[in-house]
Amino acid sequence: MTTSHKQAPAFRPDWAFLMRHPAHLLAFGFGSGLARKAPGTWGTLVAYPLFFLLLALGAGPLLISLLCVPLFVLGVWACQKTGDALGVHDYGGIVWDEVVAMLLVLAWAPAGWAGWLLAFALFRLFDIVKPWPIGWFDRRVHGGFGVMLDDIIAAGFALAVQALLASWLPV
Template sequence: MKTGARVLATFFGIGLFPLIPGTAASAVAALSYGLVLHGLPGTLYALLVIVLFFAGAASSAVHAAELGRPDPGRIVIDEVCGQLIALAFLPAAWVPVAVAFALFRFFDIIKPWPIRRLERLPGGWGIMADDVGAGLAAAVLGRLILLWV
């Protein structure tokens, strides 16, 4: 179980990158969206994100406990999930994907209220929830920005 949790929590090792692993994971999620995931039917895409959230919460809790830290930087499944929320149902064109990517990274790094409060949830829930909040904030603001672009 620990090996599977480590693989998923680090999103197949991306979290082990020595520099900016969260940004790298977000970039892989954005690239995956642009190349493949944008073509999924809406219900299947939503199901994928929901499964990723719950699997991410479980694997993050196990891997964080294994490392003895509440939210280690190597856990990046939360960034993947949050980035996919920010991108949900956008066209796979360069500008919308770039806007969603930049806004998600902004909200994930800055963590304005109430996003920061979500980190207080216990275990894997807190690891995942703040990125879901950042993804939702990026999705809303991104769509407003894209109305004028």
């Protein structure tokens, strides 16, 4: 099936669609991508409970970062499968890319509400604005890998700025 980058699917995905295949449920961030307004933002928020669970289990930044590698690979598969089913390469409701990228940013965020808020703001900024080279990759790399790639690059930008600003955060 040929998929397009920025067109609407032939049908509006719903819970029934998500339940048809585990890839759809994952790609839609366990349902957060069904939000009619700002699904990417809702998908980004899904990373927080995962992050806090990993923290509670004793995972540190390096372990969480390493966990993002298989989650990225899983996302390539899930986003490709879901994009193919929808007939749309990067449908807005596909948010697993935001979940994984935000989890990576949170892994290195300064501990505390200010650091976690900064991580959110920076990641959303770079994911939405898509400065070069993020936008370049977003337009040119397609399929599940392309869906995942531009958000990981946005996470890299967020991590760099986060590192620069971390010392000015309230404790």
